[in-house]
Amino acid sequence: xxxxxxxxxxxxxxxxxxxxxxxxxxxxxxxxxxxxxxxxxxxxxxxxxxxxxxxxxxxxxxxxxxxxxxxxxxxxxxxxxxxxxxxxxxxxxxxxxxxxxxxxxxxxxxxxxxxxxxxxxxxx
Numbered sequence: 001x002x003x004x005x006x007x008x009x010x011x012x013x014x015x016x017x018x019x020x021x022x023x024x025x026x027x028x029x030x031x032x033x034x035x036x037x038x039x040x041x042x043x044x045x046x047x048x049x050x051x052x053x054x055x056x057x058x059x060x061x062x063x064x065x066x067x068x069x070x071x072x073x074x075x076x077x078x079x080x081x082x083x084x085x086x087x088x089x090x091x092x093x094x095x096x097x098x099x100x101x102x103x104x105x106x107x108x109x110x111x112x113x114x115x116x117x118x119x120x121x122x123x124x
Contacts, residue, residue, distance in 0.1 A: 011067035014104035043083040
């Protein structure tokens with residue numbers, strides 16, 4: 001189930017971060033050069049922190065509380081939600097709500113950025 005905008009995010013909300021693959025150097029360059037101006041500094045920071053959490057665990061999934069993300073980024077809950085919405089709009093992340101009695105409460109599925117050629121094709 002995808003997350004709706006009426007869901008209240010708190011620092012205690014648990015999240016699983018998932019990805020189907022790793023972020024390559026070329027994809028990171030596309031994020032740096034093309035996506036960053038669109039998602040802003042905080043959104044870019046959030047995206048890199050999410051990818052980094054997966055790298056640190058050498059896995060395809062990691063679970064944590066939003067308070068950990070807030071501490072790492074030094075931002076508010078409302079700013080984190082705003083950043084997440086920007087990342088969703090650019091299809092860099094998909095957010096799902098888990099069943100109400102299950103942890104983690106949310107799932108962030110990281111999406112691979114498109115190539116530079118595809119990116120320019122989308123905006124032209």
